[in-house]
Amino acid sequence: MRPFDYHRAETFDDVTSGQIIAGGTNLLDLMKIQVMTPEALVDITRLDSLSAIVPEGDGLRIGALVTNSAVAYDPRVRAGWPLLSRAILAGASAQIRNKATTGGNLLQRTRCPYFYDTSQPCNKRTPGAGCAAIGGGGRMLALFGTSDHCLAAHPSDMAVALTALGAEVEIHGANGTRRIPLQNLYVPPADRPDCETILETGDLITAVILPAPKSGSRQGYRKVRDRASYAFALVSVAGAVTMEGGAISDVSLAFGSVAPQPWTIPEVEQTLLGQPASDDLFRRAADLLASDPAPHPETEYKRALLRRNFIATMRQLTGLTDTTGTDIARAEA
Known part of the structure; x- marks a missing residue:
């Protein structure tokens, strides 16, 4: 792992530059094998209001720092949005779910083997390097939405469930707070597969908003x-x-x-x-x-x-x- 600076954010204004870290269940693995080599980490785990699940009208507001386990076992989620609970419990181990956060789950990186192998070219890891998956092994790759520059698939179970449930993502940025449909968070690979979301420098996912459950669904x-x-x-x-x-x-x-x-x-x-x-x-x-x-x-x-x-x-x-x-x-x- 390469040296890096570490900063603990005390307010939202502190999240201006550097790689955000919360649970770190994906990021730290990538840093260890030098797939990601951030010069600075910004720890957001002390920020207020991001660690609770609270009612939002007839729906729920799930803070970005709420762990996967806390979401999956919340009785309100299990009663009104059981799809979300089941999807979370279908992924990872209990130890990882106890640490991984809601915001981090949405932003986890692909598990394409060529992305993880720094000896192979990967446009997602190094823009312009090429895509070793094209012409290589491809059993875990995508069927839809690919480009000539990347064939990788997104790995999240939670994000799939939230999309089916019509969830929104709350984002805090330089111009205030905005909400978008979860599906609009992601960017097609096109010729820049390294640009995976619409998030810009200083943007921070603060919550996921579940709409009111549909009775009898x-x-x-x-x-x-x-x-x-x-x-x-x-x-x-x-x-x-x-x-x-x-x-x-x-x-x-x-x-x-x-x-x-x-x-x-x-x-x-x-x-x-x-x-x-x-x-x-x-x-x-x-x-x-x-x-x-x-x-x-x-x-x-x-x-x-x-x-x-x-x-x-x-x-x-x-x-x-x-x-x-x-x-x-x-x-x-």
Whole structure:
């Protein structure tokens, strides 16, 4: 690890330059292998008002420093937004969840092996260096939203769930505080894959805002991985569905580990809305998930995997399949 300066922020005005650190569960690993070599760290763990979960209207405001474990086990989250709790518990180990923060989870870096290997060229790590994944091994890479400069996928489970739930991110910056849909936090790779979010110098994620839960919605998170625990997703599906009169009256979906950010496909939701649940409907909607060839031949398997797991999730969320023992829950709002 290279030498660096350390500064503990006492107020928001202290967050002006340097790499922000809170839990450090991703950053410190990257510093140890010199993938990230910040000259200065700014510790934000002493800032007020960032470590609580409080009501916001009929929703919740989750401070950026609230740990993943605290969110997952909060009784309000488990009752109204069970999808979020289940997604968090599907990721990492208990030790990491006890330390990792809400804001940090959203900003964690890709697990592309070429990003982690400093002997290989990576445009995300070193702009203009090239992308070793193109022409190399690519089993964990993305299906959607890639560019000729980067094929990496975003690893967060939490961000996928929050996207499906319509969460917003609160950002404090030089011009005050603003809120944006979580999905708008991320920037497509284009020709600068190192620019991953809209955050600028001095910007700080201060909270995640959950909207009011939809009464009676069934929520689920399905994660497919190489082993049953402590592994990043190959694909994941997050969904919230409300049924009325046997038809789908409301649906919100997000897909993980298939793009540089949590991925949504509005045409899929539009196909489902107002329709009675059926296998034929779900197959037609699944055809919209991955109709184009994968950007890397070794991720071609993800197209079929995503399709099958989308159908299985929709069958459970709409009651076509018994949900006993699955990651499906009903919001109790």
